[in-house]
Amino acid sequence: MKVIYTDAVHARVELERDLQVEFREMNALLAESDFISAHVPLLPETRRLFDAPKFHRMKPTAFLINTSRGPVVDEAALVAALESGKIAGAGLDVYENEPFIHPGLKRANVVLAPHIASASLETRTKMACMAAENVVALFQGQRPANMLNPEVLKR
Incomplete structure (x- = not known):
């Protein structure tokens, strides 16, 4: 499936490549x-x-x-x-x-x-596990798996 996005801030090329997404201006996104x-x-x-x-x-x-x-x-x-x-x-x-x-x-x-679209037990359990795994990775000196702004690690 092709995924396109629009935002006030264009994502980094590396992030777009990793996520397999392409930027579009709003009007182009709507038409496509x-x-x-x-x-x-x-x-x-x-x-x-x-x-x-x-x-x-x-x-x-x-x-x-x-x-x-x-x-x-x-x-x-x-x-x-x-x-x-x-x-x-x-x-x-x-x-x-x-x-x-x-x-x-x-x-x-x-x-x-x-x-309440995200309020299923399964979704909330996965959200909690994902958050915990990201915190554990950070404390172990690793990049969290779901981190979209790795530049903050340089601070």
């Missing part, structure tokens, strides 16, 4: 992607990051997945994009006005989760 997964903090510049113009740039076969923060998606624009066929579907674990869920999102091509 089959699945777009939002992973951003809620900031003034990310509020309604996914709005009507962004949905118009997406492929009609694309799915938007939001597990970051609800207000990152303009839900009225998302509903309009779903109803008009601008995009194929969505998967949401967070909502613009939690706990309220926009009635237009209750449709067959939208998967709704109650803001």
Whole structure:
């Protein structure tokens, strides 16, 4: 599977190679992607990051997945994009006005989760083990397996 990403900061070439990912500007990412997964903090510049113009740039076969923060998606624009066929579907674990869920999102091509998508025992156990293994590696003078910013080790 080809994985592309966008971010305010372009990752190092070595990291992109190791993770087998490619950088794209936002508009190119929207036009090229089959699945777009939002992973951003809620900031003034990310509020309604996914709005009507962004949905118009997406492929009609694309799915938007939001597990970051609800207000990152303009839900009225998302509903309009779903109803008009601008995009194929969505998967949401967070909502613009939690706990309220926009009635237009209750449709067959939208998967709704109650803001607990990572709350399975298996996921939480793996998260805890991964964190512990990374701490142990660091204390043993090794690079943690899941470290994405190794430059901090030079400090």
